[in-house]
Amino acid sequence: MHLKLKALRLCSAYFFTMFAASVFVNIACIQPSISNEAPAELLQSYLEKIEKLELENRAAQINIATEDLTGLITLVEKKRARTQEKTQRELARAERLSRNNENLTKTVAATQTIVKTYAAAAPVADAENDPHPNAGNYSKTFVPMDKDVEAIPVKYAQESEKYSEVDIRNTIIGKAKAHLGTKYVWAGKKPGGFDCSGFTSYMMSQYGINVSPSSRHQGLQGDYCKISDAKTGDLVFFSKYGKGGRITHVALVVENTGHELYVIHACSRGIVIDNILNDKYWTPKILYARNVISPKAKAAKMDKKADKKAEPQITPAETAPAAPTVTEKI
Numbered sequence: 001m002h003l004k005l006k007a008l009r010l011c012s013a014y015f016f017t018m019f020a021a022s023v024f025v026n027i028a029c030i031q032p033s034i035s036n037e038a039p040a041e042l043l044q045s046y047l048e049k050i051e052k053l054e055l056e057n058r059a060a061q062i063n064i065a066t067e068d069l070t071g072l073i074t075l076v077e078k079k080r081a082r083t084q085e086k087t088q089r090e091l092a093r094a095e096r097l098s099r100n101n102e103n104l105t106k107t108v109a110a111t112q113t114i115v116k117t118y119a120a121a122a123p124v125a126d127a128e129n130d131p132h133p134n135a136g137n138y139s140k141t142f143v144p145m146d147k148d149v150e151a152i153p154v155k156y157a158q159e160s161e162k163y164s165e166v167d168i169r170n171t172i173i174g175k176a177k178a179h180l181g182t183k184y185v186w187a188g189k190k191p192g193g194f195d196c197s198g199f200t201s202y203m204m205s206q207y208g209i210n211v212s213p214s215s216r217h218q219g220l221q222g223d224y225c226k227i228s229d230a231k232t233g234d235l236v237f238f239s240k241y242g243k244g245g246r247i248t249h250v251a252l253v254v255e256n257t258g259h260e261l262y263v264i265h266a267c268s269r270g271i272v273i274d275n276i277l278n279d280k281y282w283t284p285k286i287l288y289a290r291n292v293i294s295p296k297a298k299a300a301k302m303d304k305k306a307d308k309k310a311e312p313q314i315t316p317a318e319t320a321p322a323a324p325t326v327t328e329k330i
Contacts, residue, residue, distance in 0.1 A: 143246045145239075151220040152212050154292050160208030168207050168293050169233040173254050176203050176264050182271045189213055194266040196250050200235055203252060204292060211292055215250040222292030230256050230289035236263055236276070238285040247287065251276070 176199075185193025189202055197215040204211050211218050219237045230236060234253045239245035251265030254273060261277045276282040 142241050144241075145244060146216055146246055149216050149220060152217050154221050155210040157208035157210060163207050165293055168209075169231060172203055172207065172233045172252070173264065175206060176252055176254075176271075177273075179271045180264075180273070182266075184266050184268055184270050188266075194271065196266045199266040199271065200250050200252050209292060216247045218250055218292075219247045219287075219290065222290040223294065225289045225291050227261065227286060227289055228256075228258065230261065231291070232256070233293050235290045235292065236261070237287045237290070238282065239287055240285060242284060243287070245287075249285070253289065 179191060179194070179199070182191065183193050184195065185198075186195050187198065188194045189198035191202075194202065197213055197218055200215075200218065201211050201213045211221050215237065218235060222235070225234065227236070230253050232253055232255060236251045236253055237247050238249040238251070240248045249265070249267075251263035251274075254262040254264050256262075259277065260275050262273055262275050264271065264273045274282060276286060
């Protein structure tokens with residue numbers, strides 16, 4: 001722009017100089033006739049010519065300036081158009097983000113509703129085998145020990161006769177430790193994943209001792225024993241409701257030293273070993289222990305007596321040989 005204006009000034013000066021030179025030449029050429037014409041009229045004609053040239057010069061300057069201004073206006077308009085397009089893109093992007101956030105909020109709300117609905121409709125067994133109920137806090141609604149739970153006796157398979165009580169207590173923990181780190185699966189009863197009672201029932205079944213898969217029923221099987229008297233292989237029961245509450249968890253005793261009681265069990269961390277006598281979470285929830293290993297011999301004897309009583313009584317007449325028929329050879 002500045003260069004064009006400078007060139008315009010130079011051109012104007014050049015044209016004005018040339019015009020002045022031509023005027024002087026014309027004056028010199030027509031000098032002889034000046035005396036014949038009126039000086040006022042001659043001067044007026046020259047002034048009109050000068051004014052006409054100045055007007056043409058100014059018109060040329062205005063045209064050049066107008067063209068430059070038009071280019072500047074074009075640049076400004078293009079920049080404004082780009083700015084407007086950018087603003088529209090940002091508004092569209094903000095609108096998309098708003099819609100995405102709204103959809104995400106709806107999805108989260110729907111998921112929370114589903115979770116609450118599932119939790120409300122969860123079966124009793126879910127609470128029964130809950131490894132960490134209420135994140136370690138007691139339930140506000142106390143549920144006492146069940147009085148209407150049916151006492152299901154332990155079933156000892158023929159395979160259980162292969163093992164003595166000492167063999168079971170010495171080997172069951174070694175087999176149980178092979179499952180350390182296995183994930184917790186609600187209602188799981190196989191090595192792919194266990195819940196608390198599924199793990200204890202699985203370990204006992206390895207020795208032909210078939211206990212219930214429910215911790216509440218296991219709590220009535222075998223012989224009751226105090227925590228201080230619990231031995232390796234015994235079952236320890238817990239309640240998230242505290243002392244006297246309904247059974248919600250079961251574990252297998254690893255070692256009892258009197259001051260420390262180590263158990264192996266399935267909880268939210270999977271299959272782990274904990275010292276429950278020095279644990280702020282588990283210690284207040286301990287109820288009692290049950291021995292389902294020692295009653296095996298007693299139960300086996302009782303089963304044999306029952307089988308003997310169930311045998312049909314044979315009378316002497318039934319044992320006497322039948323009289324031969326005619327066709328039989330004597």
